[in-house]
Amino acid sequence: MENKDYQILLYYCYAKIDNPEEYREQHHLFCIENNIRGRIIISDEGLNGTVSGLKEDTEKYIAYIHADPRFAKTEFKIDESEGHAFTKIHVRYKPEIVHSALRHLDPNVKTGKHLEPEEFRKMKDQEDVVILDVRSNYEHELGRFKNALTLDIDNFRDFPEKVKELEHLKGKKVLTYCTGGIKCEKASAFLLEQGFEDVYQLHGGIIKYGKEAQGEDFEGKCYVFDNRIAVEVNSVNPTIVSKCHICEEPSDRMVNCANPTCNIHVPICESCGDKMEGACSVECKEHPEKRPYNGTGYYQKNLNGYNPYKGWKRENAKEIS
Incomplete structure (x- = not known):
């Protein structure tokens, strides 16, 4: 064990x-x-x-x-x-705890109704419901709820502009979700501000849903912002929705491109990972700065004399040799 x-x-x-x-x-x-x-x-x-x-x-x-x-x-x-x-x-x-271009909104004043995972699970398939993924492309391409509406955005700050495309959904119940819930606080608040009347959010996001509702109907893996890159969510009816960036065969094996000047996170199957030496393209494979591929697609950052006290300004700050 x-x-x-x-x-x-x-x-x-x-x-x-x-x-x-x-x-x-x-x-x-x-x-x-x-x-x-x-x-x-x-x-x-x-x-x-x-x-x-x-x-x-x-x-x-x-x-x-x-x-x-x-x-x-x-x-x-x-x-x-x-x-x-x-x-x-x-x-x-930073000016915001998540970069949203919605600094005027305070979720403590007004935000979408929080749904606990089990409530979300029971409600998500109702006829008058739309499930809205408020995350970026690289996140929802790896995994998303079955039948979820995804937005073509590279960063959450693009969300407000995309809401203009959702006008036809104002008569629906809109259920928003994200990784841990933070983006939904402002996304659902903004939807309410724009005239959507029945707006909800998955409390605790995909991560909590995986723990409390076994991740049912979440297809693929959930992208996370730490060294794991992606985590399993669904223990009920798991599936793979992402495709290998190289051969387009089904794959949820997330790889950090071996070319540090590219550095994108994309799904690359094990076979293509070996063939491309961890690179996402021929150009990246041939790049002079390409890192050696160890079969995982994860590259430990060089600490380069990292001092954790750097940025701590008090007079009694200790020095690390």
């Missing part, structure tokens, strides 16, 4: 932070002192993060978040892991 001593946490919380830069420093130091790695965004509007660590360390981290009254409602999606899902810790300030 696998010994999984680590955990991966996915979370977000929309909550006003009056001193985000100061809080970013405090948060960063806590992560360093408790060996938490990952990517965390601190904003005036809240927190958004995916982190990893030993179970006892992630439990301390969860307690640290919940002890702050601003973030007491934060819900964590937790996966067990054999090791860290990140090589570094980055805690950054």
Whole structure:
């Protein structure tokens, strides 16, 4: 039996932070002192993060978040892991916790009705319902709900413009979903602002749906923003919807192109991976900077003397030799 001593946490919380830069420093130091790695965004509007660590360390981290009254409602999606899902810790300030071009919307004031996974499962196939995927192309091409409407967008900030194409759905119940729920908070709020009246969102996103509703009718894998790249969701009726980028045979084996100047994540089957040496095209295969292919399509980042205290500005910051 696998010994999984680590955990991966996915979370977000929309909550006003009056001193985000100061809080970013405090948060960063806590992560360093408790060996938490990952990517965390601190904003005036809240927190958004995916982190990893030993179970006892992630439990301390969860307690640290919940002890702050601003973030007491934060819900964590937790996966067990054999090791860290990140090589570094980055805690950054950004204007939004997810880049949306919808900074005027506050999900704490108005957003779509939250559906728990079992409620979503029961409702999704009703005749007057439209399931709307609010994620980007590379995400929904790997996996999506059966019969879901997907949008041709490369980034979530393109979502508002695409809503103009959905006018004909204003009389329907619109069920939005994304990876962990964060994009749906503003996507559903924007739909309401644009005159859609019956708008819902999958609470906790695809990840929570996989845990609580066994991922039923989610086709393919779910793209995630850590070293795993893609995770299984459906334990009821799994299928593959993505195709190998090279031969177009069914494949959900996500590969990071071996050419670092390209670096795209695309499905490439094992056979084509070997033949193309991990590259997504002949041009990338022949690129002088192409990385050696080890059969996985995942490339550990070179830390290059990485100092986790960098960016922590207090006078008593320690130096790491």
